[in-house]
Amino acid sequence: MSIIFDHVTHKYSPGTTMEKTALNDVNLVINDGEFIGLIGHTGSGKSTLIQHMNGLLLPTSGTVYVDGEDISEKDYSKKMLRSKVGLVFQYPEHQLFEPTVVKDVQFGPRNLGLKPLEIEYRSFEALKNVGIGDDLFDASPFELSGGQKRRVAIAGVLAMKPKVLILDEPTAGLDPAGRDEILGLISDIHKKTGITVILVSHSMEDVANYVDRIIVMNAASVVLEGPPKAVFTYAKELEGIGLSVPQVTQITRDLANKGFEISPDCITLEEAGEELLRVYRQRKGIPG
Amino acid sequence: MIRDITLGQYYPENSIIHRLDPRVKIVGTLVYLVSLFLFKSFWGYIPTMIFLFSCIHLSKVPFKHIVKGLKAVVMLLMFTLICNIIFTRGEVPLFEWKFIRIYPEGLRTAGFMGIRLTLLITGSSLMTFTTTPTQLTDGLERLFAPLKLFKVPVHEVAMMMSIALRFIPVLLEETDKIMKAQQARGADFEEGNIFQRAKAMVPILVPLFISSFRRAGDLAMAMEVRCYHGGEGRTRMKPLKYKGRDFIAYGVQLLYLAALILVRIFLG
Amino acid sequence: MIRTKELAFDYIRRDEEGNVESVTRALDDININVKQGDFVAILGANGSGKSTLAKHLNAIxxxxxxxxxxxxxxxxxxxxxxxxxxxxxxVFQNPDNQIILTVVEEDVGFGPENLGVPTKEIWERVEKVLKSVGMLEFRKDSPNKLSGGQKQRVAIAGIMAMKPKCIILDEPTAMLDPVGRKEVIATARELNKKEGVTVILITHYMEEVTGADVVFVMDSGKVVMTGTPRQIFSRVDQLKQFRLDVPQVTALAHDLRKKGVPLPEGILTPEEFEEAFTRACDARGGAI
Structure with a gap:
């Protein structure tokens, strides 16, 4: 299932003094099964962009096609769209409301009008997929830790069995270990289920390890897109809009510029480590 | 979106009305509101409108902005008009259809009430357009200060009001986010009968309440950290002091009241 | 300036009748000493007790x-x-929940008002602190219009207007984007340097503590490590146990060192790394 943005522009409060263009002529194709990192600052338009994917917002001009259908069509079912494109917002506190974890996860499937048995099955499966054990099923979602809340919120959307899963800064406010756990979890879900995942983040380092493609937004437009390695070659341009490449990429590039025979575009810690070790051993004449 | 409501939100401008002491504006608004109920003939609207429109003109708040604010209460206005037209009884009906009878008296009352209500809302929103919430609460606190003698917690009430005003936009924005988060899970707030719709509010209200309680706790702590300990021993960054223009404004209010009383005596 | 002696704190949960349900020891035997003018960082994962400690430092x-x-x-x-x-x-985590009044300058004046500072002096203080956090041009604005980083700077100004000797920042950047985070940390550094205010920064973002004089690491209610940032960051494996991590470059140096590349521990910036790596490659003789 693909999502296509065709010359999409979105304006908030159009025609008033408060008018603000949040998306400016965006063209984008998101293919089935991709793992995408969407990067940009607060106010760059990434939040507006993802809300167009599940019809929470509609374009002021241009068209969004999901599965080949124009989502602005009058008789296009928003409910069906939202079951296909799941969106998890940044703060789980904004969606958790039922007295128990299980009930909260069932909210989505219930809204889809599924049979009770199916609802139960899906919610258990979703909770299992995010690593929430049976012992927490009947706990109150408000008493969970930050990381657990985040997992339950993700399960709440997964239980609708979406074909596309969008996560808006799922690691905000988590500590380093919590952050790695959630990112690892998302990557696992992508591998296991093969659904399209769009990960919204501020951090290049977070997404570099996992995604197939990075989309960079700035000032309401898509300014760069491509595989991480390709995007990171535009270090200057990224810095110009206040974003940075991972530290390891910076290091390998600088060393390559200084005459080391090193591949200049390492993007993960492991990759850079291997490259640097190889270069060091070569210089020292140590057999690898 | 709910955030677009303009009714009563401060409109920054540097005008004589903006600079007036909030107490003058509060008293002036009260005088004006009372004045609207002093007369029974359309004549009375001449001085009130002159007064209101001069104030609007002086305030430099664009007329368009004020009209936009009125849109929010159009439903209320229509409701009043229809009630007045239908339920006022006179002698000779102008129009009859089944049980509905419309009399000329009804149209007159509806017109009279409609103008009154519009002027009432415009007048009071002009005060909030030109006075910051802090000034407003400061003004109220000072005006009601004598009540402290009767152990009324005037300062505390004023502080609560000003915090409420500070957080209304924050809570509206939060409501918006929560609604979207639940819609993303297939929640539907538009379909179904009134009971189903009320039930559909639960997934919004629970997170909103929980976060509000949290906010309240955080805010109390933030106030304590900044040494807040009630009204005692507090100084003011912007103490209220009457200036020449404020006394002139009080004078204008008196003149206006006098003019209206004359209208009332001579034209009914 | 600030000193704790054998500080311990229990969170006591009571049921509806007021009987003790459970007791959780949130702080255990904390002995710290903060000197006037220091920039101190307290690091710890979520739930390590660092916020509880902060709330003891000003009698909440x-x-x-x-x-x-x-x-x-x-x-x-x-x-x-x-x-x-x-x-x-x-200063607390959530920028929205600590600005009390509706205009920036009035909010900054709130503290001095409570302290009974004369009107004229309040104005002087407000102007001075707004200038020192770089928010003077926003003095007449509504806080709702500001970005997260700007709100936090207003909150810092609100504290500074009380002329404190010490300012405690309790995860001030947890809800901000990278730009806002940099703004807030730079502001704190500057206040520490220029005005000599003691700063205690509580965070789980490692890159924010590199400039600190002293770092305390907390885990399950105890201070488990104390030292300069360089000393702390030398102990990569131990930090991981406490659910923390180190800047990517520090981790890279650590990994290479393990594999025999003679790099010093506790490298904090890419520049340092490049220099040390070049030196290691150019040094005579084989690997150590």
């Missing part, structure tokens, strides 16, 4: 056991409560 919470002194005054001394809070100001 009272110790279950042990003592806390602020500027020579014991925090349990109720008559001096205002004096303690005036000397040790605190």
């Amino acid at each position: 919470l009272m110790p279950t056991e042990g003592e806390v002194w602020v500027n020579g005054i014991k925090t349990t001394d109720e008559d001096n409560l205002l004096e303690i809070r005036k000397n040790a100001g605190m």
Whole structure:
């Protein structure tokens, strides 16, 4: 299932003094099964962009096609769209409301009008997929830790069995270990289920390890897109809009510029480590 | 979106009305509101409108902005008009259809009430357009200060009001986010009968309440950290002091009241 | 400036009748000493007790056991409560929940108003602190229009206007984007350097503590490591146990060192790394 943005522009409060263009002529194709990192600052338009994917917002001009259908069509079912494109917002506190974890996860499937048995099955499966054990099923979602809340919120959307899963800064406010756990979890879900995942983040380092493609937004437009390695070659341009490449990429590039025979575009810690070790051993004449 | 409501939100401008002491504006608004109920003939609207429109003109708040604010209460206005037209009884009906009878008296009352209500809302929103919430609460606190003698917690009430005003936009924005988060899970707030719709509010209200309680706790702590300990021993960054223009404004209010009383005596 | 002695704190949960349900030890035997003018960082994962500790430093919470002194005054001394809070100001995590009034400058004046500072001096202080946090041009604005980083700077100004000797920042950047995070940290550094204010920064973002004089690491209610950032970051594996991590470059150096590349521990910036790596490659003789 693909999502296509065709010359999409979105304006908030159009025609008033408060008018603000949040998306400016965006063209984008998101293919089935991709793992995408969407990067940009607060106010760059990434939040507006993802809300167009599940019809929470509609374009002021241009068209969004999901599965080949124009989502602005009058008789296009928003409910069906939202079951296909799941969106998890940044703060789980904004969606958790039922007295128990299980009930909260069932909210989505219930809204889809599924049979009770199916609802139960899906919610258990979703909770299992995010690593929430049976012992927490009947706990109150408000008493969970930050990381657990985040997992339950993700399960709440997964239980609708979406074909596309969008996560808006799922690691905000988590500590380093919590952050790695959630990112690892998302990557696992992508591998296991093969659904399209769009990960919204501020951090290049977070997404570099996992995604197939990075989309960079700035000032309401898509300014760069491509595989991480390709995007990171535009270090200057990224810095110009206040974003940075991972530290390891910076290091390998600088060393390559200084005459080391090193591949200049390492993007993960492991990759850079291997490259640097190889270069060091070569210089020292140590057999690898 | 709910955030677009303009009714009563401060409109920054540097005008004589903006600079007036909030107490003058509060008293002036009260005088004006009372004045609207002093007369029974359309004549009375001449001085009130002159007064209101001069104030609007002086305030430099664009007329368009004020009209936009009125849109929010159009439903209320229509409701009043229809009630007045239908339920006022006179002698000779102008129009009859089944049980509905419309009399000329009804149209007159509806017109009279409609103008009154519009002027009432415009007048009071002009005060909030030109006075910051802090000034407003400061003004109220000072005006009601004598009540402290009767152990009324005037300062505390004023502080609560000003915090409420500070957080209304924050809570509206939060409501918006929560609604979207639940819609993303297939929640539907538009379909179904009134009971189903009320039930559909639960997934919004629970997170909103929980976060509000949290906010309240955080805010109390933030106030304590900044040494807040009630009204005692507090100084003011912007103490209220009457200036020449404020006394002139009080004078204008008196003149206006006098003019209206004359209208009332001579034209009914 | 601030000193704790054998500080311990229990969170006590009670049921509806007021009987004790459970007791959780949130702080255990904390002995720290912060000197006037220091920039101190307290690191810890979520739930490590670092926020609970912060709340003891200006008498929001009272110790279950042990003592806390602020500027020579014991925090349990109720008559001096205002004096303690005036000397040790605190900025919290959520930028929306600590700005109390509707106009920036009025909010900054809130603290001095409570302290009974004369009107003229309030204006002078407000102007001065807004300038020092770089928010003077926004003085007449509504806080709702500001970005997260700007709101936090206003909150810092609000504390600074009380002329504290010490300012405690309790995860001030947890809800901000990278730009906002940099703004806030730079502001804190500058206040520390230029005005000589003691800063206690509580965070789980490692890159924010590199400039600190002293770092305390907390885990399950205890201070488990103390030292300079370089000393702390040398102990990569131990930090991982406490659910923390190190900047990517530090981890890279650590990994290479393990594999025999002679790099010093505790490298904090890409520049340092490149220099050390070049030196290691150019050095005579084989690997150590």
